[in-house]
Amino acid sequence: MGKLSQLFGIHKKPSPDAASLPTLSTELVLSPEPWQGNLPCVHGPTDGCNRHNPSREAIFFDPLLFPASSPAKPSGNHKPNGHYDKNPITISSSLPRTPEAGCLAPLPRVHKSVPYTLPFYHVHAIMSQLRSDTSPSESSLSALACEATTGSNPSLSWTARCVVDNHNSTSVDDATLLVEYALAFTVEADLGSWNESVAHGRAVAKAMLIGSGYRDFTPCRHFTLSFKSHRGEGKNHVRSAGVSFSRRVVGPNGKAEESKEEWRSEEDTVAEPTYCASCWTDTYISFRLVGNVVIVSIQVYKDLGAGAHPADPKWLTAARGVDIQRGPAEFGRMRMVFLEADQEEGQ
Numbered sequence: 207m208g209k210l211s212q213l214f215g216i217h218k219k220p221s222p223d224a225a226s227l228p229t230l231s232t233e234l235v236l237s238p239e240p241w242q243g244n245l246p247c248v249h250g251p252t253d254g255c256n257r258h259n260p261s262r263e264a265i266f267f268d269p270l271l272f273p274a275s276s277p278a279k280p281s282g283n284h285k286p287n288g289h290y291d292k293n294p295i296t297i298s299s300s301l302p303r304t305p306e307a308g309c310l311a312p313l314p315r316v317h318k319s320v321p322y323t324l325p326f327y328h329v330h331a332i333m334s335q336l337r338s339d340t341s342p343s344e345s346s347l348s349a350l351a352c353e354a355t356t357g358s359n360p361s362l363s364w365t366a367r368c369v370v371d372n373h374n375s376t377s378v379d380d381a382t383l384l385v386e387y388a389l390a391f392t393v394e395a396d397l398g399s400w401n402e403s404v405a406h407g408r409a410v411a412k413a414m415l416i417g418s419g420y421r422d423f424t425p426c427r428h429f430t431l432s433f434k435s436h437r438g439e440g441k442n443h444v445r446s447a448g449v450s451f452s453r454r455v456v457g458p459n460g461k462a463e464e465s466k467e468e469w470r471s472e473e474d475t476v477a478e479p480t481y482c483a484s485c486w487t488d489t490y491i492s493f494r495l496v497g498n499v500v501i502v503s504i505q506v507y508k509d510l511g512a513g514a515h516p517a518d519p520k521w522l523t524a525a526r527g528v529d530i531q532r533g534p535a536e537f538g539r540m541r542m543v544f545l546e547a548d549q550e551e552g553q
């Protein structure tokens with residue numbers, strides 16, 4: 207890549223190598239004995255999240271299930287305080303383990319420090335239960351529900367979970383698996399001795415950059431969300447704050463468009479969601495000033511498909527970079543399915 211294109215942020219679109227993708231004609235030869243898979247939060251022999259391995263004890267881990275390009279290493283999740291019991295959930299599969307079959311290939315990360323690795327065999331494990339029984343058991347869905355805080359700076363709290371979307375159909379063949387990532391971090395501008403009781407006329411303002419190693423979120427391969435800087439201000443007994451961010455979206459025509467935006471607590475501006483038109487990814491951004499800190503929240507929703515075969519077009523789109531064109535008719539649908547599931551649970 208030339209210097210100029212680096213300067214303008216023009217990246218050559220990484221196109222999937224068609225020869226390495228599984229096709230629907232690839233027969234899945236099941237292994238005679240089921241094998242145990244890694245939980246999505248486990249990247250080392252004593253790794254895990256606050257739900258599945260809060261005390262970070264020895265846990266089942268098979269490094270051979272990771273592609274050679276992503277060497278296994280512990281995730282860097284913060285250990286929670288106190289004593290917790292390890293959740294004895296496991297996930298198993300009979301799918302072929304050879305790399306060519308494509309069953310071990312995972313979803314790309316939405317942020318480089320969020321250690322959630324969801325390969326195709328996880329989707330298959332849940333959805334084949336759905337097709338053989340009546341509904342996937344709570345425990346198999348909870349194998350994919352993770353929660354932790356990673357050690358990046360600022361630290362990033364994250365949860366990930368899956369639900370089945372039956373697309374308002376009674377046929378299990380129409381059902382697909384959705385994933386939700388909910389990420390949050392906080393920023394705070396230190397205003398020194400300023401507080402809300404100081405007299406009129408004394409104003410303090412401070413602007414800070416957000417670290418370049420941290421700022422980029424990639425909900426999908428067409429969309430990069432970058433948090434650039436934030437500011438804090440104290441004036442007339444009121445504290446206010448702002449966060450500057452940009453969105454870079456590659457449209458179905460291959461052209462990238464970048465927009466710069468600022469959230470301001472004074473106006474409590476609402477950031478519009480980004481619905482990707484080239485894959486099944488919806489992204490929501492929100493901000494809240496609480497006391498001295500701004501909480502930045504990002505929610506990402508993806509449709510992972512029916513999980514019957516690793517060449518499922520939805521899975522190839524989510525995990526392997528095969529683009530589609532998505533119309534506005536179903537923008538926002540995935541979040542609705544999670545909201546409805548939460549409502550049912552609350553009843």
Ligand SMILES: [Zn+2]
Pocket residue numbers: 245246247248254255256257258259351352353
């Ligand atoms: Zn977990």
Ligand SMILES: [Zn+2]
Pocket residue numbers: 426427428429482483484485486487
């Ligand atoms: Zn996309």
